[in-house]
Amino acid sequence: MDSTTIKSSPIDGQKPGTSGLRKSVVVFQKKHYTENFVQSIFSAIGTDVVTGSTLVVGGDGRYFMTEAVELITRIAAANGVGKLLIGQNGILSTPAVSCIIRKRSATGGIILTASHNPGGPNGDFGIKYNISNGGPAPESVTNKIFECTKTITEYKTCPTLDVDISSTGIKEYQVDGKKFVVEIIDSVSDYVEYMKKIFNFSELKAYLSNPTKPFKIVADAMHGVVGPYATRIFCDELGLPIDICINCIPKNDFGGHHPDPNLTYAADLVTLMKKGIHAFGAAFDGDGDRNMILGQNGFFVNPSDSIAVIAANASCIPYFKNTGVKGLARSMPTSGALDRVAIKDGLQMFEVPTGWKFFGNLMDANQLSLCGEESFGTGSDHIREKDGLWAVLAWLSILASRKLTIEEIMKEHWSKYGRNFFTRYDYENVDTEAAQTMMTNLRQLVEEPKFVGRSYTEGSKSYIVKLGDDFEYQDPIDKSIAMKQGLRIIFEDGSRIIFRLSGTGSSGATIRLYVDSFEENVQFHGVMASEMLKPLVAIALRISQLEQLTGRQSPTVIT
Ligand code: G1P
Numbered sequence: 001m002d003s004t005t006i007k008s009s010p011i012d013g014q015k016p017g018t019s020g021l022r023k024s025v026v027v028f029q030k031k032h033y034t035e036n037f038v039q040s041i042f043s044a045i046g047t048d049v050v051t052g053s054t055l056v057v058g059g060d061g062r063y064f065m066t067e068a069v070e071l072i073t074r075i076a077a078a079n080g081v082g083k084l085l086i087g088q089n090g091i092l093s094t095p096a097v098s099c100i101i102r103k104r105s106a107t108g109g110i111i112l113t114a115s116h117n118p119g120g121p122n123g124d125f126g127i128k129y130n131i132s133n134g135g136p137a138p139e140s141v142t143n144k145i146f147e148c149t150k151t152i153t154e155y156k157t158c159p160t161l162d163v164d165i166s167s168t169g170i171k172e173y174q175v176d177g178k179k180f181v182v183e184i185i186d187s188v189s190d191y192v193e194y195m196k197k198i199f200n201f202s203e204l205k206a207y208l209s210n211p212t213k214p215f216k217i218v219a220d221a222m223h224g225v226v227g228p229y230a231t232r233i234f235c236d237e238l239g240l241p242i243d244i245c246i247n248c249i250p251k252n253d254f255g256g257h258h259p260d261p262n263l264t265y266a267a268d269l270v271t272l273m274k275k276g277i278h279a280f281g282a283a284f285d286g287d288g289d290r291n292m293i294l295g296q297n298g299f300f301v302n303p304s305d306s307i308a309v310i311a312a313n314a315s316c317i318p319y320f321k322n323t324g325v326k327g328l329a330r331s332m333p334t335s336g337a338l339d340r341v342a343i344k345d346g347l348q349m350f351e352v353p354t355g356w357k358f359f360g361n362l363m364d365a366n367q368l369s370l371c372g373e374e375s376f377g378t379g380s381d382h383i384r385e386k387d388g389l390w391a392v393l394a395w396l397s398i399l400a401s402r403k404l405t406i407e408e409i410m411k412e413h414w415s416k417y418g419r420n421f422f423t424r425y426d427y428e429n430v431d432t433e434a435a436q437t438m439m440t441n442l443r444q445l446v447e448e449p450k451f452v453g454r455s456y457t458e459g460s461k462s463y464i465v466k467l468g469d470d471f472e473y474q475d476p477i478d479k480s481i482a483m484k485q486g487l488r489i490i491f492e493d494g495s496r497i498i499f500r501l502s503g504t505g506s507s508g509a510t511i512r513l514y515v516d517s518f519e520e521n522v523q524f525h526g527v528m529a530s531e532m533l534k535p536l537v538a539i540a541l542r543i544s545q546l547e548q549l550t551g552r553q554s555p556t557v558i559t
């Protein structure tokens, strides 16, 4: 069959954000919208690289995904791609795509997801390009894609190409006289096989199903893509009954919920855990890269602590016994808990901007093994994406080898390293202009010459400003610079207030306020983070005038 060229013209607003292009489904359904963006990916990569290349394609099962897979297949064939590896029915979790790109030495991959954003006809959709290391394309590439969307005049497609993606197997076609291969792969196998190399499954199995002392767990996939991965790992491999997997049938609208594993959107799991029946509970987001860990009675593990605990106990995980731990990293707003581990254990520590794409270069340069973000992202250099199920298996390995409860592990960790108290307030769908005014005002404030040294008091607590800036990062490997990555106010006692605007929202603006403080004294470790951080939150709201400017009296989500 032959390809053809369809005339098109640039469409505004196709700039990839923190994690790919994310918009509402209705926007992606507009004439040429998806086609333009997909063609721009191929144009940005360049004919040399695209010709004969192998690409992985898959997504989280959300509404519009199958249509997008079909479109991508046709555009890929017309652009000279040699082979597509597509998950059965289009299903692949984000970590699985990263794993498959690496394992099969693909040129890259296209992931169809809007992560934790709601789905369905009125929900969101997203397209993200990952490069050959398995990680999200760096800004140099996403900027190129954006430039192509601004100058596009036509796209190539192969309208007669119809590929059945419902059964596994290899299919060959002739497009423009050249071979075009589509391999439909089992969505789960490559990923599970890899997890079995990283963790000791027989040890985990023995621990979880110990007949005298079974360790009861529950996994909530929130109707996202994790369902089939969780059931394969927990039930088929680790021998647990199917009822430990809840909401594990993927739905294209996530059952009408927000597939975001946090205390607000995974409230059902929190309620279940509070009954005290289970020792371990985990939830995952739509595309399977985020995770939330809960202990018995709903004990919440803050994601900033989660990565610190995994780093401190890395020797419980076979993968790190082999590779060692090369270095640690966190995104800037993530609490300093991981830094304490790096200092005490003599490891190199990196602070990068928000977004997983900033970890990839450090991993490729063998300088980074474990990293995390406060936004429920935890991972390692086993792939180049954060990985929800990996985090759960890491925690289970630690619990199996340490023979402690989650709460005991956390308390022991704080007594050894001190405790960072952390909270994040999200104000979703705020008026864009109001959010921008707030950020502009704050930027002016932190850049005032006399800002450093200024004192802020709330109740009996006073804080003196040590540093104020808009976070800037120079990648130590490729030396690229990322500017304006979040406004930081750091006080002399090390406490921090950070403001950022989200780069993943699809409408209006989302303001994120992050507050982090450190307490060495074990006497205070049991205090609720909300209590401990009250004065700093009050100061943050006062300095920013957030409530007056946005008209919002309270955040949409508190973590
Ligand atoms: C959010 C999180 C960020 C994460 C990203 C993708 O981005 O804050 O840590 O990497 O989602 O999962 P934001 O909306 O803040 O730009």
Ligand code: ZN
Binding pocket: 094, 114, 115, 116, 285, 286, 287, 288, 289, 290
């Ligand atoms: Zn996600």
